[in-house]
Amino acid sequence: MQQYDLHGSQHGCRSSLVNMEARPIDAKMITRRCIVARLLEITVAKYRELLTENAGALLVLLPQDYQELSADSRKHLQSLERDLLMEETAIPVYFATETEELREIYEDIKRSSSTDQAATAVEALLSAATANGFQMVINGAQSKSLSDFQITNIQGHLAGFGIEEQLPTVAIVAHYDAFGIAPGLAQGADSNGSGVIALLEIARLFSKLYTNSRTHAKYNLIFLLTGGGKFNYQGTKRWIEDNLDSSETNVLSDISYALCLDSLGSTDELYLHVSKPPRDGSAGGIFVESLENVIKTYYPEVTFKVVHKKINLADDTLAWEHERFSIKRLPGFTLSHIDTPRSDDRNTILDTRGMVDEHKLTRNVQILAEALARHIYNMTEQRNVKLFTDTLAVQSGLVTAWLDQLVTHPRATQLLGKDHILLNSLEETMNRYLKDTKRTTLRADKRDPEFVFYDGAVYKMSAFNVKPAIFDLFLGLAIASYLGIMYFAAVNFSMVSFMEIRLQMSSRTLERMPIS
CATH class of the missing domain: 1.20.5 (Single alpha-helices involved in coiled-coils or other helix-helix interfaces)
Structure with missing residues (x-):
């Protein structure tokens, strides 16, 4: 289960070691026992009851194929993820995919617990002496804080035609990390693997346009992949602060808007989330108009809507990534197929490869590229001109390849150290399309850290088939x-x-x- 601190509040379980007898969730004797239960057997009320009765640990068995879960079961797991992480817990909580071997162990544990429901004491004693049990064991050291953990940002840019310092800038931003109740199971295929793919494809397409003098726009384009997105957009925050305070660059002083990408791989709806609606005639307003025209002309099956939500500074975390820009009075918005920031689809282990529709993701990237091109090339009046076609179109093969790559490794923030192979691949790809690609890293302030991560996301649990203690007494x-x-x-x-x-x-x- 997740373990982290954010803004001084502790979340997740504070313990990781297990060495205790296994019991099913309906057993009467659960004190100092490791409870083994299937997903649908766990509720928030039952979880709190386990804590009250001093259960020693909890192992939740997850189905092998999330696609087979019903809508109610999916909603149940997502609400469980949300509620369990709202408070700190002292017992170890683990999640494992239910294999055939685990299923047999689970059934044996259920049978061995029949002593708890015996009619007489003698029957219970004899049953306990003859039954088989399991001792669940995880050895090693307790998880410890990663005091020097570094969050990594990767950025590159395409310089516009003319004097670069005097040209307006558009920033395309996406965070690359994922989130779920268990870091080792957080794939984040849609949130925010789809946003990363969209950014990389747009960088590839516009790099071709910017290498030709006839299609070289008078706009600077900055492409930014940020870390710590699931932890209040820590990477974005530091990047903005560094560039606002820098005397070497005027990137943010000339920024037209920041376009943040988050969850674009599903449904036929697109929402543009804004903290302040852009004025008509402004750069942001022209982009919104271009987006509406592209969808209306070429993709009538897509529903588009601008969603206005003011920033609530009383909340512990921001709703969308663009709010980091809005706080600093920089124009920005977030494009997503999700209509509300509180959607559980953004922070769940159910966000796997099967959740992304490759066709719809390719289409949404195409829409985004066309709208952005209409703005920076001043083509808003040319509604019947489609720029990205044939060899310049979004490549579905690349979208699929990147999707496969991004779900190969869990992308929880604490698992993506500065030398992670995925970050190397992302930097290499951006360096192929963009100029001055570089990494920047940030650490938490040791005196008053905004975030603290802990090691230990994947463990090996051993289940020893043993006789119960009463058998040793009889023997x-x-x-x-x-x-x-x-x-x-x-x-x-x-x-x-x-x-x-x-x-x-x-x-x-x-x-x-x-x-x-």
Whole structure:
């Protein structure tokens, strides 16, 4: 289960070691036991009951194929993820995919718990002595904080035609990390793998346009992949602060808007989330108009809507990534197929490869590229001109390849250290299309850290098939009885021999007596 601190609040479980007997969730005796349960057996109320009754640990068995879950089951898991992380818990909580072997163990644990429901004490005692049980064990050291963990941003740019310092700038931004109840299961295919793919494809397409003098726009384009997006957009925050305070660059002083991409791989709806609606005639307003025209002209099956939501500074976390820009009075908005920031689809282990529709993701990237091109090339009036076609179109093969790559490794923030292979691949790809590609890293302030991550996302749990403690008691009593009998026989061996001789003599005397 997740373990992290954010803005001084602790979340997730604070313990990781397990060495205790397994019990099903409906067992009567659960104190200091490891509870093994299937997903649908766990509710928030039941979880709190386990804590009240001092359960030792919890192992939740997840289905192998999330696509087979019903809508109610999916909603159940997502609400469970949300509620369990709202508070700190002291017991270890683990999640594992239910394999055939695990299913057999689970059934054995259910059968062995029948002693708890025995009608009489004698029946319970005998059943306990003959049953088989499991000892669940995780050894090693307790998880510890990653005090020097670095969050990584990757950026590159395409310089516009003319004097670069005097040209307006558009920033395309996407965070690359994922989130879920268990870091080791957080794939984030849609949120925000789809946003990363959209950014990379747009960088590839516009790099072709910017290498030709006839299609070289008078706009600078900045492409920014940020880390810590699921933890209040820490990477974006630091990048804005560094560039606002920098005397070497005027990137943010000339920014027209920041276009943030988040969850674009599903449904036929697109929402543009804004903190302040862009004015008509402004750069942001022209982009919104271009987006509406492209959808209306070429993709009528798509529903588009601008969603206005003010920033609530009283909340612990921001709703969307563009709000980091809006706080600094920089224009920005977030494009997503999700209509509300509170959607559980953004932070769940259910966000796997099967959740993304490759066709719809390709289409949405195409829409985005066309709208952006209409703005920076001043083509808003040319509604019947489609720029990205044939060899310049979005390549569905690349979209699929990147999607496969991004779900190969879990992308929880604490698993993506600065030298992670995925970050190397992203940097190499951006360097192929863009100029001055570089990484920047940030660490939490040691005196007052905004975030603290912990190691230990994937563990190996051993299930030992053992007899219960009552069996050892019976065995001890049997051995003690046997040794007592043998000791008594050895000490009283002469008396036993004497009695045997007396019996033999009595038998001979009886044989010699006359019978009348």
